[in-house]
Amino acid sequence: MRIAIVGAGNVGTTLGGGWAKAGHQVVYGVRNPTDAGVARRVASTGAAARTATVADAVAGSEVVLVATPWTATQEALASAGSLADRIVLDCTNPLKPDLTGLSLGQTTSGGEQVAGWAPGARVVKIFNTTGFNNMANPRYPEGAATMFYCGDDAGAKQVAAALASDLGFDPVDAGPLTSARLLEPLAMLWISLAIRGQGREIAFRLMRR
Amino acid sequence: MRIAIVGAGNVGTTLGGGWAKAGHQVVYGVRNPTDAGVARRVASTGAAARTATVADAVAGSEVVLVATPWTATQEALASAGSLADRIVLDCTNPLKPDLTGLSLGQTTSGGEQVAGWAPGARVVKIFNTTGFNNMANPRYPEGAATMFYCGDDAGAKQVAAALASDLGFDPVDAGPLTSARLLEPLAMLWISLAIRGQGREIAFRLMRR
Numbered sequence: 001m002r003i004a005i006v007g008a009g010n011v012g013t014t015l016g017g018g019w020a021k022a023g024h025q026v027v028y029g030v031r032n033p034t035d036a037g038v039a040r041r042v043a044s045t046g047a048a049a050r051t052a053t054v055a056d057a058v059a060g061s062e063v064v065l066v067a068t069p070w071t072a073t074q075e076a077l078a079s080a081g082s083l084a085d086r087i088v089l090d091c092t093n094p095l096k097p098d099l100t101g102l103s104l105g106q107t108t109s110g111g112e113q114v115a116g117w118a119p120g121a122r123v124v125k126i127f128n129t130t131g132f133n134n135m136a137n138p139r140y141p142e143g144a145a146t147m148f149y150c151g152d153d154a155g156a157k158q159v160a161a162a163l164a165s166d167l168g169f170d171p172v173d174a175g176p177l178t179s180a181r182l183l184e185p186l187a188m189l190w191i192s193l194a195i196r197g198q199g200r201e202i203a204f205r206l207m208r209r
Numbered sequence: 210m211r212i213a214i215v216g217a218g219n220v221g222t223t224l225g226g227g228w229a230k231a232g233h234q235v236v237y238g239v240r241n242p243t244d245a246g247v248a249r250r251v252a253s254t255g256a257a258a259r260t261a262t263v264a265d266a267v268a269g270s271e272v273v274l275v276a277t278p279w280t281a282t283q284e285a286l287a288s289a290g291s292l293a294d295r296i297v298l299d300c301t302n303p304l305k306p307d308l309t310g311l312s313l314g315q316t317t318s319g320g321e322q323v324a325g326w327a328p329g330a331r332v333v334k335i336f337n338t339t340g341f342n343n344m345a346n347p348r349y350p351e352g353a354a355t356m357f358y359c360g361d362d363a364g365a366k367q368v369a370a371a372l373a374s375d376l377g378f379d380p381v382d383a384g385p386l387t388s389a390r391l392l393e394p395l396a397m398l399w400i401s402l403a404i405r406g407q408g409r410e411i412a413f414r415l416m417r418r
Binding site: 001003010011014015017018019022024062063064065066067070073074077078080082083084085086087088089090091092093094095099101102104105106107108109110111113114115117118119120121122123124125126127128132135136140141142143145148153155156159160163166167172173174175179180181182183184185186187188189191192193195196198201202203204205206207208209 | 212223231272292302335388401
């Protein structure tokens with residue numbers, strides 16, 4: 001396929017390099033196509049890789065990958081010309097500049113609400129990201145299901161992790177209680193996958209290498 | 210440990226049963242401890258299991274598991290007595306009654322915003338939930354990293370999934386574009402785990418059995 005990649009950062013050039021190797025035709029749409037640094041970075045991803053303006057790259061493509069930093073995304077799309085009927089793959093994330101959270105779409109969590117309803121309690125968010133079938137048996141052929149947990153009290157988190165281990169889970173610390181804003185959507189993802197046809201015998205695992 | 214489980218539904222009784230087997234002492238705090246149905250369900254999780262009022266169960270415990278439906282959570286905590294300094298494990302999720310999303314904390318997503326900036330485009334949210342190191346090589350000892358994607362155009366999603374497969378990912382359909390509200394927090398989880406000491410050589414896999 002002819003793929004336009006908007007943005008030539010780590011994500012864009014890595015995906016572009018992989019697709020070039022897989023036989024796709026890749027062009028990078030960037031603000032300044034003649035910039036020497038961009039040209040070098042793009043060339044390193046494959047002999048045939050080239051740069052163009054965002055509009056030119058998009059015009060000749062079957063698929064557009066948006067791989068810009070979030071703050072540059074609106075402007076990049078505005079400079080792309082019409083995108084009507086185009087296949088647009090969006091791999092951006094609306095991150096806060098300090099990477100402490102998402103700058104868009106999130107306001108609070110059930111975990112924080114529970115802490116508000118239980119004044120002084122050492123609250124840990126845990127056992128919310130999978131079904132009870134996996135709580136009965138968290139062992140899968142590839143390994144144990146991961147149990148993410150978060151909270152603001154180190155001692156309480158140790159207890160929570162041990163109780164997850166007792167059931168056979170692989171416990172993983174996901175940070176402070178505000179990370180419930182990440183774990184509750186993960187629960188919703190599990191539920192929607194289960195409902196949408198995958199069934200309940202699915203579980204998340206955090207792999208390491 | 211002495212564990213009070215508030216709520217005797219599927220999640221509460223499964224966790225309670227597992228912990229009883231692991232040697233912990235489990236008591237269920239419920240609205241009506243003498244209810245025959247509750248007593249039967251609780252008895253099925255282990256010989257020593259018993260029920261009590263929420264306040265009594267909590268009073269004698271070292272750890273409190275909150276395993277209520279979201280809409281019953283505030284009332285259950287209010288009936289628990291003081292929870293100050295207690296270890297509280299929160300496994301609730303603020304789900305909408307029809308399970309289409311979270312009722313709390315979420316308003317929109319970058320993916321939906323991108324679709325708004327690209328009128329008519331067939332937007333797929335994809336390649337946002339992992340680092341570029343995994344895009345260069347998504348293969349782990351246990352299997353391929355999962356690449357979740359979502360969008361409202363079936364054809365565009367097929368193309369996106371094929372492009373993920375070309376790189377070695379295991380593509381998994383996460384539903385409509387509004388599921389970007391789930392995939393962007395998943396990205397934030399990956400980032401925060403990587404920053405918080407796990408490093409970048411980690412990846413999510415959806416296991417099946």
